[in-house]
Amino acid sequence: IIIIFLKYSFVNNLSVCQQYTVLLLIFLTLCYALTSNYLQWSKGIDVKNHQPNQTYPSQGFNNSNETTEIQYHLAYPRNYHFIMDHTEVCKAKPPFLVLMVAVATYDMAARDAIRRTWGKETLVKGELVKTLFLLGLPGGDDAEQKQQKLRGENLLYNDLIQSNFMDTYLNLTIKTMVIMDWLATRCPEAAYAMKIDADMFLNVDNLVIMLKKPGIPKQKYLTGLIKENIEVLRDKDSKWYVSEELFPDPVYPTYALGMGYVFSNDLTEKFVQASKAIKPFNIEDAYIGMCMKKLGLKLTAPPDMSQFKAYFKSYNRCEFSQVITYILVSSEDLLKYWGDVKRPGSPCQS
Template structure:
């Protein structure tokens, strides 16, 4: 019987050898196909799991999420801050470079060009060229803080005859209704949002994004101020100070000066900074972050120098490092007593003389401002 013979063999006869070979070939062929598919499936699963595990372990480290190795084109790799996309779960991280490469790295984590604006008002400086721009870093969810400022010291567009602009700077945050933010911005035209993750540890990035906005959207303004949302700001006194004869129009940075401040190494502290981020025992002299004022030529210089300065999470001290690396220095205000941090009690006369005071809440700001703005002299003559 030949292999091509289609007649059925007798049940007692054995199958021809070539037919047995065909059956065996089919079996092994099907087995190999299934085996290859299984290998591809396992490889795909392992790749996904490896990525998830690597991200999970990395995010458990206190500061490891601050850095990612990102090569661009043919340029040597440099370390940049993790780029947070609009989908907050889309966090990508690669392994740290070999220690031998560390000396060749340029530090770009806080360089604002790593990020982009997802909500912007670039035209606000073109409508009325401001003398002073007040930039307020605030969390996306802090609507009460923004509304309190809009109703108090951020309300007036003209102060002492000068145009003053107040803007709020936000990052990204989970659980925030994007449409509500867009509606708020359509109503007030004062929100600027960038795609970094809005956290306390990212305040340095937030500050550099502020500098980038001033340098690219509002370069013709004379002065600017980074001022926290929990501050009572006497804008009248601030404008009066900036219009005094002798106030520099370039390379000027002033506020409540801090010198010989030691770096906190205790991990239990809110202001803990590891040696890996800042090795020196003390910070350079800087202006306290509650509110510092600067000539508007400085933001572009801060942006440029930030490319080569390793960032750490104390944003005001980081600006001090930028000033130092630029070969400049901070300047004492004409009246040092006008920049205050914490107040023990409200005094209408006292608040009429200062520029900054840190408050406890937005409600306190409204209460103090309401009393401060009521008719009558702020200071009563003592008998």
């Protein structure tokens, strides 16, 4: 801009006053562009720690069929690239079910507990099941040291997938969309997938039994603990605050709680494409609900709605043997309850 300005000034012999006027116009134009970009994202996405790919499209995919204009780049997952990846996971034999765990970079205790419990289940009711952990980038002054530990952990377990967005709570929508992108591009032949949080008790046997029931759709299917007519929280002190600028409607569309929802794998590419035209906000499960709405699709209630549960009042072995999901307080609880549910003997004996 400066070079053009100097050339323009020299050729046209602008006066000092005219030069100042042109410089002011350039300055105001730049301020407007930067301010517009900031206001668009700053109230619900972690802009400070946002690290998108520098080029679009990324990851070397064939995007020749992607004709929809991208309006909202921040949650569009192909603006990012994978730092740690496992492209071979689904090549030998496509899994029936892929469990994609959204977990914080620092939470190795949660990952280890899952590896020792429901994450070690690889053949369930005759069906192949894969469990993988999706991470963003660690932050802080010791970020490189943390990254080295993650690389070592991945060499040991071969189950970490990492993308180049900052791993923060506000970026859960980005993390979820990166999960969808990985499934769509690395494991498209899997029948079903589940996005699940790291603080969950998951009864994989019951989940596979449910998915194999007659009448369960193989396409355009999403189920879980379904919520309807949930009001958007406008309290700025709330963890789930969303501004009217990011989401103007007072009520969210129907969605499944992000603790753990299951979907047919054909939806993943559809979600990726839908994200081009949906303004991102920081409630990831409601964002997927927006994707379903944009696609003109409805969520499906599970065959037994009591199997998808959030919190429990007290541990009961029989009850835990019958559910699919429960939110836990700690990794220690997962190890304890899993060991009890799996011990010999009928869990519902009086």
